[in-house]
Amino acid sequence: MKTLSPSDVNSLPAGGSDPLRFDWKEGWYPVHYVSDLDKSKPTPFTLLAIDFVIWWDSTASCWRVFEDKCPHRLAPLSEGRIADDGLLECPYHGWAFSGEGQCDRIPQQVEDLAAQASKRTCVVSLPTAERQGLLFAYPGLPENASRTPVPIIEALEESPSEWVCIDTFRDLPYDALTLLENVIDASHIPYTHHRSVGNRSFAGPVELEVKESGKQGFQGVWESGPRLGTLGQQDTTFLAPGLMWHDLTSKQFGRTLTVVYATPIRKGSCRIFARFPFKFSSKVPGLFMKLTPRWFSHIGQNAVLEDDQIFLHHQERTYTTKKMKVSFPNHQSPVASII
Template sequence: MSLAGSASETSPPQVSQLAQNCWYAVASSFAFRKGPVAVPFAGHDFVLFPDAEGLPRLFSDRCPHRGASLALGQLEEGGCLRCPFHGWKFAADGTCLEAPAEPAGASPPARSDLVGERPAVESRGFIWMWWGSGPPDPALLPDLPVFPDEAWGHVESSFDWETHYSRVIESNLDNSHAYWVHKGTFASQDSPLSVPVDLRKEDRMIAATVSFELPVKGALKLLRTLSGQSGPLCATTTFSFYYPNLNIVDTSIGDQLRFIFFNASLPQSDTHTLARWVKYSKRKRFRLPGSEAQSIAISRTIFEEDHGVVRSQRPTPVPLDLTQERHVASDILSIEYRRMHRRWLSSEAAVTMARPEPLGS
């Protein structure tokens, strides 16, 4: 019997097109405040938690004692983290403070501190992890638009995609699939298609807007008739993307409804992406019991509709050579995403010439 672990235990999966030297959104601020939070990323496991000042700390998610996940543990006073297995306690800088089963007065053994710390900052509703061998550059933090204020409610959840993170990002930039993929939920093939307009491009941001009509049927039709509303129900969606992994989908329906959806795509492998999402909507005066669970369930159904098709796309990473797939006017955002991604990957190769050292975990 070999004493070495299997390859899958010892070497993280390779993730193609994994952008280096940039900030990845890895968890919402809401989840972070409740912490600790597991942050699986490209075959590595991290634990995220707030220190005594509420600042994010991110370490390898392995207890030095017996390898339990500290993300299953609990936060304690002073920004400390307690392991769920035998109760070892760690300070926010990773120092092991207590090993409770040791005789009274004994110090924790050598090499019992947390390892593999990575830079992390909180900004605009998310925790961002620096990934790369270069020094963290605050100027590269994505400049998200101002966040919804107290008048907005939110729900959040996650979704596992069986594909590369670039395909998830593109599906959140793509409008023209709605009529074919989402006809069971919110889209209608009777409505005219529209191409994105008002394209905005910056170095690491793209955005464009589409307008469309929603089907009016059932209870909604009755409600609109009773309130004297007639004609099509018009909606507008602005799709934005902030490099390397955050999509925003901002939808207004008629004059009444607006919801803003933030989606962070965490690369795991070429065939697995963990999406963490937050959906904001204007707070309603009366909130029915179970409405949050229902809101999450609706989003999940829509993702499952997407996933049924997106996981079939090959190759799983998007082709960066634009001649490899055919493009039409409605693909403008995915074309711009591929250009941006290719630009970043090629410039980083020129600058760094190397991948980061393996983490000390």
């Protein structure tokens, strides 16, 4: 089984090199599906309680992520436009910025260009990477970005043409950690998602054997698998800070993954990027899925998220308003603590 830590001696683990501390800024986060971005206009996004703007740099032919504030008067650059010369232009006074964050145009400046040349006129620009249809941003030290692996699903790199994938995303009214704990917890599915993707009659023990664990996450095997063993073995992987997936191979229909990226917007709010790749034993189901409109599958996936959204939101509110150890001495969290 592959190690959770980077194998390249020149690589850095997500979270930084300190074995006792996880730095949430030192990691790659998905911020958008590339197919949903518009190259003609900037798109706002919030990551780790900092507002950013995503925009297409036609000069370098790549996506850029800037802090969403002009260094002049702090106006949101996401309310601006991409000018005819390809620069990101502030809507307030027309300052315009190149892909590296350099201010290349100040309409009001005198001819000596002194203001334009100042470092004070630069915008903070994050390293970006485009992988497996997702745009990732790195909010940590820029020099660490190239040495920190982008969290992707390695299985999808193998024979990619054989996979059919359903993608969806949604902003949720609870924390990224709450989301991750919930989607890793397979034992809630028969009850919470009864009649959507589960059934109460399939409830039973989840005997997950952890094969590897550490600061970078864990890998485990549920040999009997879900639905009382009728589907087959399910492997679960969590890569810190925000990626988890279940990997199930069934004799009935083939191999399927349940992939969740949890991107922290701010405390109490996150964006889920949910991916459902299938490698069917037969070509017919895959053909049907390709013909299904994306909006239709998006509605179905939202219905599943709404199964548990209300009590996850209220659960988190209770966490933050009560002193858990005093008020709820018998409370068990995470779910693994009751096993």
